[in-house]
Amino acid sequence: MLKRTVNKLEPPQILILVFAVAILLGSFLLVLPIASNEAISYMDALFTATSAMTVTGLVVVDAGTAFTLFGQIVIIALIQLGGLGIMTFAVLIYMALGKKIGIRQRILMKQALNQSAIGGVVALAKKLLFFSLSVEIVAIIFLSIRWVPELGWSDGLYTSVFHAVSAFNNAGFSIWSDSLSGYVFDPVINILITLLFIIGGIGFTVVFDLWSKKEFKHLSLHTKVMLFGTLLINLFSMLIIFVLEYNNPDTLGVMSSSQKLAAAYFQAVTPRTAGFNTIDIASMEESSLFYIITLMFIGGGSASTAGGIKLTTALAILLSTMAVFKSKENIVLFQRNLRPYTIMRALALTVGSMAVVILTIFILNLTEDASFLTIMFESVSAFGTVGLSMGLTGELTTVGKVVLVLTMLVGKLGPLTFAFAFTSHTPDLIKYPKEDVMTG
Amino acid sequence: MLKRTVNKLEPPQILILVFAVAILLGSFLLVLPIASNEAISYMDALFTATSAMTVTGLVVVDAGTAFTLFGQIVIIALIQLGGLGIMTFAVLIYMALGKKIGIRQRILMKQALNQSAIGGVVALAKKLLFFSLSVEIVAIIFLSIRWVPELGWSDGLYTSVFHAVSAFNNAGFSIWSDSLSGYVFDPVINILITLLFIIGGIGFTVVFDLWSKKEFKHLSLHTKVMLFGTLLINLFSMLIIFVLEYNNPDTLGVMSSSQKLAAAYFQAVTPRTAGFNTIDIASMEESSLFYIITLMFIGGGSASTAGGIKLTTALAILLSTMAVFKSKENIVLFQRNLRPYTIMRALALTVGSMAVVILTIFILNLTEDASFLTIMFESVSAFGTVGLSMGLTGELTTVGKVVLVLTMLVGKLGPLTFAFAFTSHTPDLIKYPKEDVMTG
Ligand SMILES: [K+]
Ligand SMILES: [K+]
Numbered sequence: 001m002l003k004r005t006v007n008k009l010e011p012p013q014i015l016i017l018v019f020a021v022a023i024l025l026g027s028f029l030l031v032l033p034i035a036s037n038e039a040i041s042y043m044d045a046l047f048t049a050t051s052a053m054t055v056t057g058l059v060v061v062d063a064g065t066a067f068t069l070f071g072q073i074v075i076i077a078l079i080q081l082g083g084l085g086i087m088t089f090a091v092l093i094y095m096a097l098g099k100k101i102g103i104r105q106r107i108l109m110k111q112a113l114n115q116s117a118i119g120g121v122v123a124l125a126k127k128l129l130f131f132s133l134s135v136e137i138v139a140i141i142f143l144s145i146r147w148v149p150e151l152g153w154s155d156g157l158y159t160s161v162f163h164a165v166s167a168f169n170n171a172g173f174s175i176w177s178d179s180l181s182g183y184v185f186d187p188v189i190n191i192l193i194t195l196l197f198i199i200g201g202i203g204f205t206v207v208f209d210l211w212s213k214k215e216f217k218h219l220s221l222h223t224k225v226m227l228f229g230t231l232l233i234n235l236f237s238m239l240i241i242f243v244l245e246y247n248n249p250d251t252l253g254v255m256s257s258s259q260k261l262a263a264a265y266f267q268a269v270t271p272r273t274a275g276f277n278t279i280d281i282a283s284m285e286e287s288s289l290f291y292i293i294t295l296m297f298i299g300g301g302s303a304s305t306a307g308g309i310k311l312t313t314a315l316a317i318l319l320s321t322m323a324v325f326k327s328k329e330n331i332v333l334f335q336r337n338l339r340p341y342t343i344m345r346a347l348a349l350t351v352g353s354m355a356v357v358i359l360t361i362f363i364l365n366l367t368e369d370a371s372f373l374t375i376m377f378e379s380v381s382a383f384g385t386v387g388l389s390m391g392l393t394g395e396l397t398t399v400g401k402v403v404l405v406l407t408m409l410v411g412k413l414g415p416l417t418f419a420f421a422f423t424s425h426t427p428d429l430i431k432y433p434k435e436d437v438m439t440g
Numbered sequence: 441m442l443k444r445t446v447n448k449l450e451p452p453q454i455l456i457l458v459f460a461v462a463i464l465l466g467s468f469l470l471v472l473p474i475a476s477n478e479a480i481s482y483m484d485a486l487f488t489a490t491s492a493m494t495v496t497g498l499v500v501v502d503a504g505t506a507f508t509l510f511g512q513i514v515i516i517a518l519i520q521l522g523g524l525g526i527m528t529f530a531v532l533i534y535m536a537l538g539k540k541i542g543i544r545q546r547i548l549m550k551q552a553l554n555q556s557a558i559g560g561v562v563a564l565a566k567k568l569l570f571f572s573l574s575v576e577i578v579a580i581i582f583l584s585i586r587w588v589p590e591l592g593w594s595d596g597l598y599t600s601v602f603h604a605v606s607a608f609n610n611a612g613f614s615i616w617s618d619s620l621s622g623y624v625f626d627p628v629i630n631i632l633i634t635l636l637f638i639i640g641g642i643g644f645t646v647v648f649d650l651w652s653k654k655e656f657k658h659l660s661l662h663t664k665v666m667l668f669g670t671l672l673i674n675l676f677s678m679l680i681i682f683v684l685e686y687n688n689p690d691t692l693g694v695m696s697s698s699q700k701l702a703a704a705y706f707q708a709v710t711p712r713t714a715g716f717n718t719i720d721i722a723s724m725e726e727s728s729l730f731y732i733i734t735l736m737f738i739g740g741g742s743a744s745t746a747g748g749i750k751l752t753t754a755l756a757i758l759l760s761t762m763a764v765f766k767s768k769e770n771i772v773l774f775q776r777n778l779r780p781y782t783i784m785r786a787l788a789l790t791v792g793s794m795a796v797v798i799l800t801i802f803i804l805n806l807t808e809d810a811s812f813l814t815i816m817f818e819s820v821s822a823f824g825t826v827g828l829s830m831g832l833t834g835e836l837t838t839v840g841k842v843v844l845v846l847t848m849l850v851g852k853l854g855p856l857t858f859a860f861a862f863t864s865h866t867p868d869l870i871k872y873p874k875e876d877v878m879t880g
């Protein structure tokens with residue numbers, strides 16, 4: 001009976017249902033006395049469960065001190081479920097939304113997808129679970145080599161498991177209240193953690209494509225774009241942060257040149273969408289914070305554990321703008337032309353996302369007593385499920401918490417998912433004559 | 441020789457040339473000793489000339505007290521030239537940018553446009569000069585009825601001329617340093633000034649279309665959209681400002697209900713793009729200021745004296761987003777389908793505009809000592825050539841002034857104009873296979 005109802009649902013509706021149920025269950029577990037060292041309100045439990053399930057990492061109570069081991073295990077389970085869930089559904093929803101997937105992607109997906117949506121979900125989820133666990137186990141081994149000698153066997157292993165799962169799923173949760181600031185100059189932690197969240201955030205289709213292809217030219221357009229795009233935006237962002245924070249005494253100012261580079265690298269890659277930090281966010285220059293806001297809005301790769309509008313979406317928007325500027329009709333990328341529908345979808349996603357962010361900022365401006373930049377930063381961080389914070393999240397009003405819970409949820413599942421789930425889909429019956437309006 | 445060179449230029453290049461020459465000439469006149477009561481720097485003269493020619497209204501020195509009658513006449517002449525110039529070129533650039541203009545608009549434009557760009561410019565400019573002067577003269581008569589009894593013949597007439605030209609051209613310059621705050625409850629001034637800048641800001645094609653058609657159904661799609669769109673956004677904005685500022689003791693809080701309505705109405709219609717104010721901007725709530733920022737970015741009508749991305753551009757973006765959300769292929773508006781190219785152009789314009797605004801905010805964050813919201817407000821006000829200010833413009837550093845001069849210029853002429861003027865236009869020679877990237 002239940003199964004029949006669920007089978008009738010479209011993938012976007014199932015996705016919302018899965019997230020809602022998991023978050024509610026998680027919040028009930030987190031509000032239990034055995035989950036926390038001090039009594040926490042249900043609102044704080046709900047916020048924490050949402051932040052974990054949406055792999056955001058914004059916290060109203062400190063994950064490391066407020067929660068018991070049981071509570072922390074609930075959090076890490078929600079993170080793993082959220083990361084898996086979002087990767088699994090990404091492709092299904094992509095197809096449900098009327099998107100014809102390219103032949104190369106289709107081959108990748110073929111074996112994983114069955115007739116019914118539920119069947120597809122389960123098969124794909126199994127495959128992705130194997131992928132996630134493989135990467136996480138390798139990461140746990142490497143992290144343990146660093147952390148077991150420092151923290152002993154049980155703490156060292158636990159710390160490695162927690163941060164491996166949190167990093168691969170781009171959750172940004174840490175057991176330390178200052179995130180990874182204690183390891184700002186540690187090369188092993190810097191490299192391992194960033195590598196983990198970059199692999200998790202680039203999208204599994206990219207990883208699978210790389211795994212199965214021998215030559216660069218055989219890679220899909222999407223893979224090529226993601227590889228080059230990720231490299232370029234990370235290098236550029238590193239340069240920007242390095243220059244802007246060079247003399248800031250509260251961030252890079254006191255460091256040596258190589259330390260500056262390490263900290264700039266970490267802070268350049270974490271806003272899309274990991275959310276860990278090794279320097280104090282609130283102490284950064286306003287121009288850096290504004291730059292980070294744009295990075296958080298852009299986010300990582302499609303079909304990944306990252307959030308935001310995604311790198312390819314931003315690129316499609318940018319390239320189509322440049323095409324119009326140059327009076328070109330076609331958008332060229334690695335000797336391929338982008339389809340018009342790709343552009344329309346990218347446009348809708350970006351505008352829908354901006355609408356959600358603007359509404360969040362607008363409401364928080366009414367309810368919270370904080371500077372505009374702080375509110376903007378926290379809103380985009382929640383929408384992009386990044387988890388970087390200038391400090392507002394810890395001091396939110398109840399209304400503010402409710403708003404950010406909704407923003408994280410819409411941000412993670414995507415405005416298109418909600419739009420599809422809650423609108424009827426009737427074909428255009430009438431064709432009207434075409435007419436223009438003047439623009440600009 | 442000169443004429444032959446100019447004839448070879450494309451309309452976007454001529455437009456930039458006209459504005460650059462007029463601004464430079466204006467700045468030389470304004471820096472003359474006879475133009476100002478106290479010595480002003482060349483930078484301030486250049487800023488004022490740019491602000492006048494781009495009909496922005498942001499001021500680094502007070503127009504009413506710093507400048508002599510000669511200086512003020514230079515300012516008002518630049519405003520008239522800038523307003524006329526931008527309306528004249530709007531249509532030419534529209535066509536130059538590869539836009540096929542609709543039959544209805546074409547009929548409107550036909551008699552005005554000759555073979556050569558220069559010929560077209562001159563003919564259209566004459567027609568628009570007649571239009572501008574007619575409206576302004578009627579306005580001067582009505583304003584004089586209010587201001588001559590109060591200020592005497594010479595002052596009353598001069599004040600009426602200055603504000604009629606400034607309002608029709610959406611310039612927002614006032615001879616009073618608190619703009620029209622002295623007339624916040626004056627029904628005549630409220631109605632006349634807002635009517636003037638709404639007529640100037642809705643676009644002359646709308647006015648001409650209304651003038652020549654007898655029935656609503658014969659109006660062009662553009663006209664219908666602008667009429668309904670302007671009405672709806674103004675009513676909605678009035679409601680928002682009314683509610684948000686209702687209890688603010690520094691703005692509407694101390695007023696009676698009808699006074700609140702009058703002030704909310706004025707503050708709702710002025711951000712797109714008039715720039716006059718009757719209440720103190722800096723005293724408004726942060727949520728109101730953020731809302732006003734979005735209004736300033738949207739702006740008024742195409743082929744008008746208003747700035748911003750334009751109401752129809754914002755609407756095209758919004759409607760195409762909603763079409764994707766509803767899985768529709770066509771965008772329906774008053775029983776017409778919008779052309780895909782209209783959407784692409786709207787997208788490019790919006791993204792290009794955002795890029796300019798983001799860059800301005802980013803640089804001002806480095807050079808100016810002001811809150812983020814203030815910097816964002818002033819940047820969007822300059823880009824949208826609005827002229828509303830939270831007070832930063834009067835305290836700008838020299839670099840800040842240079843940045844806003846460029847922002848006003850790019851904002852007024854449009855990113856597409858600059859892109860067209862400075863890029864080569866070669867057709868797409870190679871057709872590549874189509875391939876998608878995943879978005880979102
Ligand atoms: K995160
Ligand atoms: K203005």
